Amino acid sequence: MQSYEERLTAPRSWWAIAALVGVSCALILFPLGTLPMLGGLIGGGALAAVAVSSYGSPRIRVVGGALLAGDAKIPLTALGEAQALDADEAAAWRTYKADARAFMLLRGYIRTAVRVEITDPEDPTPYAYLSTRDPERLVAALAAARA
Template sequence: MTSAGESTGSRERTAEAVNAALSDRGLLYREQLRAPLSYWFIGLLFGLSLAIIMLVISPWWSLAALVAGTALSGAAVLAYGRPVIEIRADGTLAAGSAVLPASALGGADALDPERSRALRTYEADPRAFLLLRSYIPTAVRVEVADPTDPTPYLYLSSRRPKQLAAAVNALQR
């Protein structure tokens, strides 16, 4: 059994190892917005429901529907969890399809679950860029400082909003 001090020390060593690996790849921050395990389970249930529907025709059709339905839903879950948020060493923020240089970015604020919900619903600006994943309750709001860009801010779902906001705020502008 480990003590709280040993656990904290191992987390710090893990964070240091992650930071070293990121800097080796020319990244200051990286986060992939992977889908949770429950989405994979729902995909399996989708394949199973297709198999039950096709069981009326024959067991072979049922097996084919199970395999095809599970594979298709697995591909959909994989694609939905593919977006990446990166801050590259050259000062570029890449979030999904948006790529902005540090000179176009303003300040970043880490949002708690309540503030995140407000910003993606009734306080949302329709011109904003949203990299939104409903299974991630926290987010970061990054102001866009470029006067020629009509996008007022980026809303980025993040499991580590404080780290992402700190990394954005640390960029040289």
């Protein structure tokens, strides 16, 4: 059985921005002296780093007969066809093709995605939209896990 695991980490540029937030906080507190300036550098940088790390922490996994995507745990028996979406098709499903009832684990900095139908008749969610850097591998892992 092929397993799959991916963390939707934030891009490196976001970490640079977090460092610049710390520098900005230090510059804001510069007139108050050295100690407040260092506090602003460390505190502002740390808070920005926590925000970036938190936003980039969701994982997508296919393990133990279930698809785990962020906080959602969907049994493979409730899943239908999985479709790999290229950048253009993923953008369409994020915008004008989107259904408000869908489960979306969306990260704008990841251009490709997978759309998985949810076939459970008791679940009003029509599909799950999952941002992923390797959509073909996730589709293959879902197919292998169901087989």
